[in-house]
Amino acid sequence: MPAPPIRFIAHVDMDAFYASVELLRYPELNGRAVVIGGGRRHEPITTTDPVTGGTVRNFSTLRRYVGRGVITTATYEARAFGLHSAMGMMKAAQLAPDTILLPVDFDAYRRYSRLFKDAVRAIAPRIQDNGIDEIYVDLTNVHPEPARSILQEPKSDPWERAHAVARAIKDAVSAATGLSCSIGIAPNKLLAKMASELDKPDGLTLLRPEDIERRIWPLPAHKINGIGPKSSAKLETLGVRTIAELAAADPAWLVEHFGRAHGAFMHDAAHGRDDGDVLTKMEPKSISRELTFERDLSPRRDRDELTQIFTALCTGVSDDLKRKGYLGKTIGLKLRFDNFKTVTRDRTLDWPTDDPQVIRQAAGECLKRVPLDRRIRLLGVRAGALFAASAVSAGPPPDAADSTPWLFDQSLPR
């Protein structure tokens, strides 16, 4: 079999995305330690300066924060204090109480997300969404704008060509949003993602196969996308710290300790191998809503409040299904108790639905199968086994003999 031609994949990652969007709105916070997170109670309060008549904004700080929120994004100045995303804000307040706290504004981030993705798409149309603030871009057959000056030679080296396209992407993103991004270019998504991390923020990094040993192998194993805290802790107890050490490990030994898929993945990843395509369209697999309460609720004493929240979550899932045009055949319930133990229950229906009452009924059946002997901190409702609403008839036929929904187009995802 002939070797597949080399691909040029870019990973475009917006720098400190949520925080950077907020700084566009509040430029006076540039250079300050700022974190985004928590509820709506932390909007800055705008007043008028009695002397100058100018507008003065009063920002909340972490100092007086009380609650269960976590940081979603920290500016680089805040990161210097050890603050980072997913850190509890109570803990962050201990470390850096004077850090400015801003509430999340997902609508704004979604707007900027669309702007930056559209700007990239205009240059390179084959992009894969990877969350609100990052994408993979296939640059393999993308050429830079024709040279504007006769002094500029057309690029013959494909790496130089990809570099020029990435440069154009950075400029276009900046022009469209006023925000900076970091781009990594490599022969596959795995390496492109790692490359984009290497020179953050505002980086542009080429990672050729021959660079892997020098730039990737010295990194700790958890820098590989897919090796998280559990795997990296286990690797460490097995004497594997760096990606180089992981690459040197016997693949059979990795499979023995981490299972077939994960063990094989680790070995391939350490060698920079990944043949995953840039997926330009992806169907959702599940749609869910969940809520962590401000205080743990007792199943008995707070029954009414829990019931109300439960119903609202089901309505929310129903709304999301309808808005996105899907029906779910499996309804799931998620409970987290005060000791952080999490349980889930599923119920597969005979017919996919987006009806809030059907969802509520199915989730209620799931709830009956959970022993409620502790206080509850989180409740969640999920719809899985999604069908495109357009492909499923409006309801079960009255004499539905089996449980297979009628699909107008049987090729759609089940």
Place this chain on the structure above:
DNA sequence: TCTGGGGTCCTAGGACCC
């Protein structure tokens, strides 16, 4: 000072079918 909300993928056992 306990740890958000929205997702994806994998594993493993049991049911059920051929």
Place this chain on the structure above:
DNA sequence: TCTGGGGTCCTAGGACCC
């Protein structure tokens, strides 16, 4: 009578990602 083997679906839990 001592028991197979593959495939798919369902369920529960867990790791991981942004």
